[in-house]
Amino acid sequence: MSAQPDEPVSRVRMSWQDYLDLHEQPEKSRAEWVAGEVVVVNAxxxxxxxxxxxxxxxxxxxxxxxxxxxxxxxxxxxxxxxxxxxxxxxxxxxxxxxxxxxxxxxxxxxxxxxxxxxxxxxxxxxxxxxxxxxxxxxxxxxxxxxxxxxxxxxxxxxxxxxxxxxxxxxxxxxxxxxxxxxxxxx
Known part of the structure; x- marks a missing residue:
């Protein structure tokens, strides 16, 4: 998943399983899930x-x-x-x-x-x-x-x-x- 550093919040399409797998990566564990998109705060x-x-x-x-x-x-x-x-x-x-x-x-x-x-x-x-x-x-x-x-x-x-x-x-x-x-x- 690539986040854009100049954007305060990024949205990335992702499956539920891929979202769950994110939580095995501590640096990505603050991601939220909204109807098939992962919402990541970049700042x-x-x-x-x-x-x-x-x-x-x-x-x-x-x-x-x-x-x-x-x-x-x-x-x-x-x-x-x-x-x-x-x-x-x-x-x-x-x-x-x-x-x-x-x-x-x-x-x-x-x-x-x-x-x-x-x-x-x-x-x-x-x-x-x-x-x-x-x-x-x-x-x-x-x-x-x-x-x-x-x-x-x-x-x-x-x-x-x-x-x-x-x-x-x-x-x-x-x-x-x-x-x-x-x-x-x-």
């Missing part, structure tokens, strides 16, 4: 993306100790899709490592390379797949949008920005306080 995440991801995981783990908070785990979705979110919260641990039951929550930390993939394509797929909540943390715009699935679409549960940096969202019956300044330090 590694920047430092701020990593910091925001870790801080979001710490926040969720500390408030949701009875749930599983993970990063970059395969999520099988309807219509022949496999996605890797930045953060996922599940009630149970999947026996084979691939999440097939709709997660309680999926979060993406936006980057320039994946902004449209995360906000347009994945958003629709997550809603159709029954994901309970979709959180979009944007380090560049300094926002957090927590969205709830209303049966195939999203409704805003909370919107945080520098003018309104705190709030809370109920996740699986637990109130999770949010502070944008803790998630995205200046």
């Amino acid at each position: 590694p995440p920047l430092f701020g993306h990593g910091v925001a991801t870790v801080r979001l995981i710490v926040c969720l783990t500390s408030h949701l100790p009875d749930l599983h908070v993970v990063t970059e785990v395969f999520l099988r979705l309807p219509r022949d899709r496999v996605r890797l979110s930045d953060v996922m919260v599940t009630r149970t641990r999947p026996p084979d490592g691939w999440v097939t039951e709709p997660p309680v929550l999926v979060a993406e930390v936006l980057s320039r390379a994946t902004r449209s993939e995360d906000t347009l394509r994945k958003s629709t797929e997550y809603a159709e797949g029954g994901v309970g909540q979709y959180w979009i943390l944007d380090p560049e715009l300094r926002t957090l949008d927590a969205l709830g699935n209303d049966g195939g679409g999203w409704q805003v549960l909370a919107h945080l920005d520098d003018d309104r940096p705190t709030g809370e969202v109920e996740v699986d019956g637990v109130r999770v306080p949010l502070d944008l300044e803790q998630l995205l330090p200046p």
Whole structure:
């Protein structure tokens, strides 16, 4: 598989078996599967993306100790899709490592390379797949949008920005306080 370094995201036609074989190559293991195409992000995440991801995981783990908070785990979705979110919260641990039951929550930390993939394509797929909540943390715009699935679409549960940096969202019956300044330090 050849990725174009000047393109933020590459799409390559590939069989399901070839996709599974990719995961034997660690440098290619972050590839997603979308209806016969492998989606590869060519640019590694920047430092701020990593910091925001870790801080979001710490926040969720500390408030949701009875749930599983993970990063970059395969999520099988309807219509022949496999996605890797930045953060996922599940009630149970999947026996084979691939999440097939709709997660309680999926979060993406936006980057320039994946902004449209995360906000347009994945958003629709997550809603159709029954994901309970979709959180979009944007380090560049300094926002957090927590969205709830209303049966195939999203409704805003909370919107945080520098003018309104705190709030809370109920996740699986637990109130999770949010502070944008803790998630995205200046």
